[in-house]
Amino acid sequence: MKSLHRQKGLSLIGVGLLAFLVIFFGLLIIKMSGTYYDHYTLDQMIKTSLEGQTASRFSASEFEDRLRKNMDINQIQLDLDDALTVNRRTDPMQIVLDYEHRVHLFANVDVVMMFHEEYEL
16 A cells, blocks of 8 residues: 555656657647647738639739738738739639748747648639
C-alpha cells in the first residue's frame, strides 16, 4: 500500500513531454495566427468591395486597384496577379482567390497553408 502512495503524479519524463507539447502547439498558434488573420482581413475586404456591385458595371482593374490599396493599408503581402482570378464567362461572374502561404517554424520544418475562396457577383 505504501508504494501506491509514492507513485502519484507525473514523472520527470512526463513533465518534459507535456512541456514540449505545450511549447510546440503554442509555437504553431503564434506562427500561423498572423496568416489566418491576414486571410480573414482579405476575405472581408473582397466581400466589402463587392457589396452593391453588379456584373454590368463591374471593373476588374478598379476592383484590383482598390484591393491593392487596402492591402497596403493593412500591410498584407500577397501577389494578386497569381492569387486573384476574375472569370467573366460564368453566370454569375466569379472571382476566385486561390493561394498558399508558407511559414517557417524551426530548422527545416515549414507549414504550408492553402486558401481557396470563391465569390459570385
